[in-house]
Amino acid sequence: MGSSAPHPEPLAARGEREPSTREAGEGRRKPRASLGKWLVGAPPLLYLLVFFAAPTLIMVLASFRSPGEFGGLAPIVDETGKLDLNVDSYVRFVTEPVFARVFVKSAWYATLTTLFCLLLAYPLATLIAKSSRKYRDLLLLLVILPFWSNFLIRIYAWMIILGPNAALAKLVNGTLALFGAAPVPLLFSGFAVLVCLVYVSLPFMVLPLYANLEKHDQALLDAAQDLGANAWQRFWRVTFPLSLPGVYAGAALVFIPALGIFAIPDILGGPEDTLIGNLIKQQFLETRDWPFGSVLSIVLTVAALMLAGIAAWVGRRGAGRRA
Amino acid sequence: MALLDIQGVTRRFGDFTAVDNVSLAVEAGEFFTLLGPSGCGKTTLLRMIAGFDLPDAGRILLNGEDLADSPPELRPVRTVFQSYALFPHMSVEGNVAFPLQMARVPSGERKARIEAALEDVRLQGFNRRYPHELSGGQKQRVAIARALVTHPTMLLLDEPLAALDAKLREDLSIELINLQKEVGIAFVYVTHDQTEALALSHRIAVMNRGRIEQLDEPSKIYGFPRTRFVADFIGHCNLFSGPIREANGSLALVDVDGLGPVRVATATSAAGGARGTIALRPEKIRIAAEAPSGTPDNHFHGAVRDLLYMGDVTVYRVAIEGGTIVEALLANSQSGRAKFFEVGDAVDVSWPVGAGHFIVE
Ligand SMILES: Nc1ncnc2c1ncn2[C@@H]1O[C@H](COP(=O)(O)OP(=O)(O)OP(=O)(O)O)[C@@H](O)[C@H]1O
Ligand SMILES: [Mg+2]
Numbered sequence: 001m002g003s004s005a006p007h008p009e010p011l012a013a014r015g016e017r018e019p020s021t022r023e024a025g026e027g028r029r030k031p032r033a034s035l036g037k038w039l040v041g042a043p044p045l046l047y048l049l050v051f052f053a054a055p056t057l058i059m060v061l062a063s064f065r066s067p068g069e070f071g072g073l074a075p076i077v078d079e080t081g082k083l084d085l086n087v088d089s090y091v092r093f094v095t096e097p098v099f100a101r102v103f104v105k106s107a108w109y110a111t112l113t114t115l116f117c118l119l120l121a122y123p124l125a126t127l128i129a130k131s132s133r134k135y136r137d138l139l140l141l142l143v144i145l146p147f148w149s150n151f152l153i154r155i156y157a158w159m160i161i162l163g164p165n166a167a168l169a170k171l172v173n174g175t176l177a178l179f180g181a182a183p184v185p186l187l188f189s190g191f192a193v194l195v196c197l198v199y200v201s202l203p204f205m206v207l208p209l210y211a212n213l214e215k216h217d218q219a220l221l222d223a224a225q226d227l228g229a230n231a232w233q234r235f236w237r238v239t240f241p242l243s244l245p246g247v248y249a250g251a252a253l254v255f256i257p258a259l260g261i262f263a264i265p266d267i268l269g270g271p272e273d274t275l276i277g278n279l280i281k282q283q284f285l286e287t288r289d290w291p292f293g294s295v296l297s298i299v300l301t302v303a304a305l306m307l308a309g310i311a312a313w314v315g316r317r318g319a320g321r322r323a
Numbered sequence: 324m325a326l327l328d329i330q331g332v333t334r335r336f337g338d339f340t341a342v343d344n345v346s347l348a349v350e351a352g353e354f355f356t357l358l359g360p361s362g363c364g365k366t367t368l369l370r371m372i373a374g375f376d377l378p379d380a381g382r383i384l385l386n387g388e389d390l391a392d393s394p395p396e397l398r399p400v401r402t403v404f405q406s407y408a409l410f411p412h413m414s415v416e417g418n419v420a421f422p423l424q425m426a427r428v429p430s431g432e433r434k435a436r437i438e439a440a441l442e443d444v445r446l447q448g449f450n451r452r453y454p455h456e457l458s459g460g461q462k463q464r465v466a467i468a469r470a471l472v473t474h475p476t477m478l479l480l481d482e483p484l485a486a487l488d489a490k491l492r493e494d495l496s497i498e499l500i501n502l503q504k505e506v507g508i509a510f511v512y513v514t515h516d517q518t519e520a521l522a523l524s525h526r527i528a529v530m531n532r533g534r535i536e537q538l539d540e541p542s543k544i545y546g547f548p549r550t551r552f553v554a555d556f557i558g559h560c561n562l563f564s565g566p567i568r569e570a571n572g573s574l575a576l577v578d579v580d581g582l583g584p585v586r587v588a589t590a591t592s593a594a595g596g597a598r599g600t601i602a603l604r605p606e607k608i609r610i611a612a613e614a615p616s617g618t619p620d621n622h623f624h625g626a627v628r629d630l631l632y633m634g635d636v637t638v639y640r641v642a643i644e645g646g647t648i649v650e651a652l653l654a655n656s657q658s659g660r661a662k663f664f665e666v667g668d669a670v671d672v673s674w675p676v677g678a679g680h681f682i683v684e
Contacts, residue, residue: 223408225395226373227469228425237421241412 056301063089063294071288089295099279099296103303106276109190110258113197117205117254118247120198125209125246129216143206151200155267158196162186162268192268193275197258204257205250212246213239248315256304276300324387326351326509327372327477332381334367341367343533344381349477349511354503356512358520359530360556365513368530369479372511373402385476396425400477401470405485407462409454415441415465416450422473440472443502460491467502477509484519496522517557521545529553545604547680554602554682559638561603561650564684566596575681577601581647585621589681600682605652607678610639610664614671622673625649627664639664641672 064085066074078084093099128139146154161168164185173183186192216239224234262277269275276296283293325348334342342364349355357365370376372383374395383390390398401422409418419437428436441447444464454462463483470478483499484492500523503510514520520527521541528538529552537549548554554562563579570576575589577599587601609615614622623643631638634655641649649672653663664670 217406217408219404219406219408220410222375222395223402223404224410224421225375226402227422228396228473229421230396233425238410 059294059297062290063298065291067289067291071290073290089289089291092292093295093299102274102276102279103299106259107303109194109197109275110255112194113201113258114205114251114255116194116198117201118251121202121205121209121250122243125206125213128206128210129213140207140210143203143210146200146203152263152267154200155196155264158192158199158268159187162192162195187268188270190269190273193265193273196264196268197261200264201254201258204253208249208253209243209246212243212249216242245315248311252308252311256308259304260300325349326353326386327511328382328384328387329368329372330382330384332368332371332378332383334364334371334376335379340533342371342378345530345533345535346381347528347535347538349509351476351509352507354500354510354512354523354525356514356520356524356527357530358514358517358527358556361515363530364533365515365530366481369402369481369511369513372477373400373479374398399475400479401473401475403463403466403470403478403480403483405482407454407466409462409465409469411454413453414450415446415452415454415457418454418465419469419472422469426473428473436472440468443471443506444468445498459487460495463487463495471502471506471508474506475508477511479511479513481513482515483512485514485516492519499523521557529556531556548602549682551600551602551682551684554600554680559605559650559652561601561605561608563601563603563647563679564598567599567683574676575599577681579647581645582623582643583645585679586619586676587621587679587681588677598684600684601679602682603674603679605638605650607674608649608651609673610641610651610653611671611673612664612668615673618673618675620673620675621679622671623649624669624671627666627668627670629666630664637663639670641670643672 062073064087065076066084066086066088068074074084076084124143128136128143131139160166163169164187169186172186176183220238220242221234224238229237260277260280261275262281265273265275265278266281280293280296280300283289283296287293327349329345329347332342332345333340345364345368347355357368359365367376371378372390374390374393377391385398385400410421413421416437419440420433423433423436437450438447441449444467446461446464446468449457449461449465454465457465463486467478467480467483484495487495496519499510512520512523521544524541526538526540527544529536529544531552537544537553539547539549544553545557548557548560551562551564554560563577563582563585565577565579565582565585568576568578568584570589573588573590575587577585577587579585579601585601609620614624623645625641625643628640628642628648630640632655636652636654639651639653641651643649651672656663
């Protein structure tokens with residue numbers, strides 16, 4: 001994370017190196033270094049340009065066009081020879097509150113997912129970071145092990161686990177019956193969506209948290225204890241603030257994909273669990289209203305970018321205080 | 324009653340004994356130093372006082388109370404760590420405020436306490452700085468201010484100056500002495516630097532392989548080392564060993580291997596036949612072109628083998644005819660020649676019988 005990044009300014013300010021010689025040295029190296037940078041950086045840059053920037057531009061353009069009569073897009077130049085660009089789809093998004101509601105719901109699910117992931121991942125990452133080197137790699141392997149099986153298969157597996165005839169549902173409903181409560185369906189519910197979202201997102205929270213916690217200096221905790229801090233105070237005043245860059249990174253990695261997810265609510269959700277990802281998929285594949293689908297996509301992308309920007313800004317502000 | 328009483332403390336790691344049956348007492352207001360080579364168990368002993376480690380045997384009493392059951396956060400001692408261990412996400416003020424917050428000192432009182440502690444270490448005005456904006460010496464001062472701000476009964480310092488350069492170390496040493504006098508808190512100071520130990524301490528415990536070899540005032544440690552190890556570890560020392568030929572109450576005659584018979588004053592009544600070591604500081608040795616006459620001093624002939632010119636003094640290493648090398652220190656004269664002898668010069672080294680310190684083995 002940012003905490004390990006070099007900070008040339010304070011070093012120079014402290015006069016530990018001579019600024020003039022440093023700058024001169026860097027100046028000499030510059031032309032060759034930048035050529036190398038371009039050689040190494042150009043292919044991935046090109047890749048991003050072709051497969052990310054270009055489609056995004058196409059989508060932005062599509063969002064201003066009219067839907068075609070039988071789906072897709074209407075010709076960009078209409079019969080009268082006029083350029084057919086309009087903001088109708090944006091107006092529709094703003095004026096029909098149902099879409100904003102789905103957005104809010106998606107954000108709510110993504111927020112809950114992030115919180116639960118954080119609650120589960122923090123102790124797990126701490127455990128891995130504190131375990132001996134011998135077990136550490138094994139534990140990390142176990143964390144990423146689920147990636148070895150197909151994403152959809154893992155979602156379908158939850159269908160079986162949460163199904164009405166599975167042990168879990170029987171246990172829950174049996175317990176509820178003891179208290180005279182009506183049985184609840186586990187599958188096809190917000191609960192199922194959330195459980196699965198947390199399940200698939202967990203490694204993305206564990207890994208950055210682990211990477212951060214693993215670097216923590218035991219001497220700081222010793223010092224805190226020596227200065228009178230009990231276990232909770234040591235965590236809350238030292239470990240947690242120092243782990244914030246990891247928390248932000250993990251939160252971004254969990255929240256943003258969770259915001260746009262469609263497969264999980266499709267398979268495990270009930271009728272009310274339509275999220276923004278499902279809506280976008282519907283617009284493109286079922287309703288075939290591409291301009292409106294593009295608008296939804298763009299709104300989602302902008303929201304995600306804004307959140308990532310905020311996370312990066314907060315993270316940098318925190319890291320700036322660290323050496 | 325001593326402030327800190329360590330009774331027969333032992334700590335083992337596997338079958339290795341890091342601290343071996345150590346007993347010592349530190350008085351209130353004392354500057355006490357644990358001195359010893361790397362790996363002799365100084366840090367282990369300090370960690371047991373702080374509570375980060377527990378003895379396998381023995382007791383540690385503070386103000387007469389056994390500390391065995393109190394965790395580090397409840398012990399009224401504070402540690403200054405070698406790595407400073409400042410909280411990087413807190414400013415200087417935040418760091419110094421931390422122990423006050425832990426002790427639930429009311430916030431109205433905190434500000435004044437912080438200012439006083441920063442003044443003690445001469446860091447006024449650094450409140451808003453973050454640790455990465457401080458030099459090594461400044462970080463060390465913050466660490467000390469943070470440890471002192473709650474007025475603990477005792478401060479434990481683990482090689483606090485080791486990471487600093489020589490000049491700064493000297494400055495900070497003087498400040499430490501003054502600070503310790505000012506606050507009147509007992510310091511237990513760990514170092515492997517004998518100069519530092521001699522300069523700072525009221526008393527020194529010289530440790531070797533987990534044991535205390537000698538516990539004394541600095542001048543006694545330097546002048547009257549009790550063991551060969553202490554003599555060798557503290558400053559430069561010529562060590563002459565050999566069987567004792569004869570001894571009568573106050574004087575012993577030792578047949579030093581590779582040198583010859585040497586007379587030395589002794590307080591202990593050593594039996595003839597046993598082996599003894601004479602510890603002789605280089606500055607106690609006279610070096611002259613000609614042998615002195617009419618004195619009972621020990622003297623030997625030799626030639627200057629090499630010399631080390633150090634500005635104020637010159638160290639001469641003289642090869643005696645028997646083969647032994649004797650190290651002698653001579654202050655350089657202000658006027659005339661800078662050095663008295665050159666390499667290869669034939670010289671006579673001598674010292675009074677009272678100059679050497681006799682250690683019976
Ligand atoms: N947790 C541990 N497990 C095993 N051995 C240890 C442990 N801690 C210390 N030791 C051993 O105990 C001995 C004493 O260590 P200690 O850190 O007390 O030395 P020290 O006198 O402080 O040395 P230095 O001047 O290098 O800091 C060393 O040989 C060390 O290897
Ligand atoms: Mg040590």
